[in-house]
Amino acid sequence: MSAERVCTTAELQENKAFRVVLDGTAIVVVKDSSGAVHAIGDTCTHGDISLAEGFVEDETIECWAHGSQFSLSTGKPLNLPAYEPVPVFDVVVDDSGVVYIDPANSTLAS
Known part of the structure; x- marks a missing residue:
């Protein structure tokens, strides 16, 4: 599988999750x-909750249900109750601002 076009940087609002x-x-x-673009798994590892419905601040996203925050760069949880990381996907932004993600290519922080 190769990277797929997701959106453009102009379509992304700063500090707003896009699922x-x-x-x-x-x-x-x-x-x-x-202005950096990040892509992480959408499901909180503490509960089956969409992180896209959460809150983005600085370089973190917070699950709205129980307050666990995850690093946008590493996917690591920064506080309890979550203790397992979410996957992080490689993002490529071309010269015209088009964002590409390969859903088959993710890393999981240890």
């Missing part, structure tokens, strides 16, 4: 306050 489903994988895409 996409690629090949059956739910992914949250976020443009942080520095």
